[in-house]
Amino acid sequence: MNVYDFTVKAQDGSDVPLSNYKGKVLLIVNTATGCGFTPQYDELQDIYDAHHGDGLEILDFPCNQFGNQAPGSDEEIHSFCTGRYGITFPQFAKVDVLGENQIPLYKWLEENSTFSGFNGFMGAIVAGVVKRNDKDYKNNSKIKWNFTKFLIDRSGNIVARFEPTVKMAEVKKQVEAQL
Secondary structure (H helix, E strand, O other): OOHHHOEEEEOOOOEEEHHHHOOOEEEEEEEOOOOOOOOHHHHHHHHHHHHHHHOEEEEEEEEOOOOOOOOOOHHHHHHHHHHHHOOOOOEEOOEEOOOOOEOHHHHHHHHOOOOOOOOHHHHHHHHHHHHHHOOOHHHOOOOOOOOOEEEEOOOOOEEEEEOOOOOHHHHHHHHHHHO
16 A cells, blocks of 8 residues: 555545656645644745656645644635745645544554654644643654654655654755655
């Protein structure tokens, strides 16, 4: 099984088979519009601008499960992201990345990756918040917060997981290594 086995929902509710992205390097990210990490949209767009022509796609999945930081409709979220951050990469319908309504794609991502910890000052803050809801968070692969990223190679396999506190320069470096 790989990423191409999944179908997700576009903002308009239509089905989008991820097999449409065969042969591309993918960076899959769950996002929120009101999060301390929301400015990462700027860096994600910069990476996309630099490497979309090389075969990179960034797939954006808004999620309201962490601190209710993406409360708007799909249209409101998209309008905010395009207006404030100028994103041009694909943004899908809002999803659940945890729990009983977790979409199958995120179940697969979670089950086939490992949590590597938070780092830096923001990491300490996020860890404190996460620990309130998941005492064993260090020892499971559940998605912990907004802006968790998964790097997928051109064959559809997970090659890296980045927690939101990982520096975007490291994300960019590993994306470029796959291109």
